[in-house]
Amino acid sequence: MDGLNSRDQVSVMSGVSAAADICIIGAGVSGLTAGKALKDAGVAYDCYDLGSNIGGMWRYENDSGTSSAYRSLHIDSSRQSLAWPDFQIPDDLPDYLSHAQVLEHLERYAETFGLHDSIRFRTRVERVEPDGEGGWNVHLRAVDAPDAPAEVRRYRTVIIANGHLSDPKYPDFPGDFSGTQSHSHHYRKADPYEDQTVLVVGIGNSAVDIAVDLARRARQVLLSTRRSAWIMPKYIAGLPTDRWLGFMVRKLKLPVPMARGLLRHVARLAIGNQERFGVPRPEHPIWREHATLSQDLLSYLGHGWIRMKPNVELLDGEEVLFTDGTREQVDAIIYATGYKTTFPFLDPGVFSIQDARPPALYRRIVSRDHPGLFFTGLVQPVGPTIPLVEIQARWMAKVLSGEITLPPKEEMDQEIERHRGNVAKRYLNAARYTLEVDFKEYAGELNKDMQGK
Numbered sequence: 001m002d003g004l005n006s007r008d009q010v011s012v013m014s015g016v017s018a019a020a021d022i023c024i025i026g027a028g029v030s031g032l033t034a035g036k037a038l039k040d041a042g043v044a045y046d047c048y049d050l051g052s053n054i055g056g057m058w059r060y061e062n063d064s065g066t067s068s069a070y071r072s073l074h075i076d077s078s079r080q081s082l083a084w085p086d087f088q089i090p091d092d093l094p095d096y097l098s099h100a101q102v103l104e105h106l107e108r109y110a111e112t113f114g115l116h117d118s119i120r121f122r123t124r125v126e127r128v129e130p131d132g133e134g135g136w137n138v139h140l141r142a143v144d145a146p147d148a149p150a151e152v153r154r155y156r157t158v159i160i161a162n163g164h165l166s167d168p169k170y171p172d173f174p175g176d177f178s179g180t181q182s183h184s185h186h187y188r189k190a191d192p193y194e195d196q197t198v199l200v201v202g203i204g205n206s207a208v209d210i211a212v213d214l215a216r217r218a219r220q221v222l223l224s225t226r227r228s229a230w231i232m233p234k235y236i237a238g239l240p241t242d243r244w245l246g247f248m249v250r251k252l253k254l255p256v257p258m259a260r261g262l263l264r265h266v267a268r269l270a271i272g273n274q275e276r277f278g279v280p281r282p283e284h285p286i287w288r289e290h291a292t293l294s295q296d297l298l299s300y301l302g303h304g305w306i307r308m309k310p311n312v313e314l315l316d317g318e319e320v321l322f323t324d325g326t327r328e329q330v331d332a333i334i335y336a337t338g339y340k341t342t343f344p345f346l347d348p349g350v351f352s353i354q355d356a357r358p359p360a361l362y363r364r365i366v367s368r369d370h371p372g373l374f375f376t377g378l379v380q381p382v383g384p385t386i387p388l389v390e391i392q393a394r395w396m397a398k399v400l401s402g403e404i405t406l407p408p409k410e411e412m413d414q415e416i417e418r419h420r421g422n423v424a425k426r427y428l429n430a431a432r433y434t435l436e437v438d439f440k441e442y443a444g445e446l447n448k449d450m451q452g453k
C-alpha cells in the first residue's frame with residue numbers, strides 16, 4: 001500500500017460501518033445532504049468531521065475552526081428559496097434566517113433522517129490518497145489523541161464536502177501597518193472595534209455585512225474596493241429580491257437573461273444610483289459577477305457611518321494610502337478578501353484548483369482524472385446553494401448505486417470544456433468566479449441525467 005507510515009494502522013472496511021465503502025468528508029450542509037441521499041438509496045457510508053457536531057459553516061464558533069460565521073450573519077437567500085424539497089423550512093421563520101436558525105433547521109434535518117449514526121466527530125482527515133487499485137486510503141486522526149497512530153481506512157469512493165469558505169485569502173499590499181489586521185474569517189462581532197477607525201477591504205457579501213455590523217460601534221468605517229460591485233437590495237417592494245427572480249422565471253416563464261434584465265431595472269428603481277452614495281459603477285455588466293446583497297449599505301453610506309475608499313496603495317505605519325492619493329489614519333484592517341479553495345488532505349497532484357479555471361470536474365462533481373473522487377457543494381450559483389447541493393446529492397446517490405453510469409473520459413472532458421467556455425463567456429475572468437454555475441441550467445442537467453434523458 002503506497003504512502004503509509006509505519007505508525008499508521010491499516011483497517012480495511014471495518015469500524016464505523018463494516019459495509020461502507022464510501023466516505024464523506026464533512027458534516028455541514030453538503031455532507032449531511034449527501035448522507036441523506038445515500039441513505040435513501042440504501043448505500044452505506046461513513047462520514048468524518050473535524051468538529052464535535054454537525055453544521056460546518058453554520059455552527060457559530062464551530063470547534064472545527066472552519067466556520068466563518070459572524071454573530072450578525074443571516075443567510076442571503078430567502079427562506080422560500082432555500083429549503084430541501086422534502087424538508088421545508090417552517091413558515092413562521094423570518095424571510096432571511098440567522099445562522100442559528102439555519103443550524104437549528106440542519107439539526108432537525110439530521111435528527112429526522114437519522115444521520116448522526118454514520119458520523120464520527122472530532123476526527124481529522126489527514127490524507128486521502130489513491131490506493132493504486134482504483135480506491136482510496138483515508139488517513140484519520142482523532143483530534144483528542146493527536147499522538148496516537150493514524151488509522152487508515154480504504155474506501156471505493158470519497159465524497160469531499162469540506163466547504164470552500166474557511167481558508168482565508170489575503171491581499172499582498174506593500175508596506176507595514178502598525179494597527180491590528182485580521183481576515184473576515186476571524187470576525188465575530190463589533191465589540192473589539194468600539195470607537196476605532198476600521199478599514200474593511202473588499203465589497204463582497206462578507207465585507208458589506210461586516211462594515212454594516214461595525215458601523216454603529218466603530219468611530220468610522222472605511223470600505224475599500226478595487227473593482228466595485230453591483231449592490232442589490234434584499235427586498236424589492238416588500239418581497240425578498242430572489243422571489244422576484246423566481247416569480248419571473250418560474251411563473252411568468254421568462255428566459256433567465258430577460259428576467260435578470262428586468263430585475264436590474266426594478267432594483268435600480270428601488271435603490272437608485274449607487275454612485276450617488278460613493279460606490280463606483282463597476283465597469284463590468286451586472287450579471288458578469290456575483291452581485292453584493294445589502295439592504296443597508298447605501299443607507300449607511302448616506303448616514304456617513306461608512307465611507308467608500310478605492311483600493312489600498314500602501315500600508316504606512318498608522319496610515320493607509322489609497323490609489324486616489326488620499327490617506328487615512330486607521331486602527332484596524334479587516335480583509336474581507338475571500339477564500340482559497342483548498343483540500344489540505346489531498347496531494348495537489350491528485351486534485352487542486354488552480355488559477356481562475358473551473359476545476360476538471362464532470363458535472364462539477366466527479367474528478368475527471370480520479371472518478372472515485374466526488375465533490376459536493378463546490379459550486380457558487382447566483383441564488384441559493386442548498387437546493388443545488390440537494391440535487392447533487394441525489395445525482396451522486398444514483399451514480400453510486402449504479403443507476404447512472406458515468407460517461408467515458410473523452411465525454412467528461414468535452415462536458416468540462418463546455419462548462420469552462422460558458423463560465424468564461426458569462427462571468428469575469430477571476431478566481432472569485434471559478435466555481436460559478438447557472439442555477440437553472442445546472443439543475444436542469446443533473447435532473448436530466450437522473451431522468452435518463
Ligand SMILES: NC(=O)C1=CN([C@@H]2O[C@H](COP(=O)(O)OP(=O)(O)OC[C@H]3O[C@@H](n4cnc5c(N)ncnc54)[C@H](OP(=O)(O)O)[C@@H]3O)[C@@H](O)[C@H]2O)C=CC1
Pocket residue numbers: 073074075076077165170171172184201202203204205206207209225226227228290311336337338339380430432
Ligand atoms: N449572508 C450570506 O449568506 C453571506 C454569504 N457569503 C458568501 O460567501 C462567499 C464568499 O464571500 P466573501 O467572503 O465576501 O468573498 P468574495 O470572494 O465574494 O469577495 C471578496 C472581495 O474581496 C476583494 N478582493 C479580493 N482580493 C483582493 C485584493 N488582493 N485586493 C483588493 N480587493 C480584493 C474582491 O474584489 P474583486 O471582485 O476585485 O476580486 C471582493 O470584493 C460568497 O459566495 C458570498 O456570497 C458571504 C458572506 C455572507
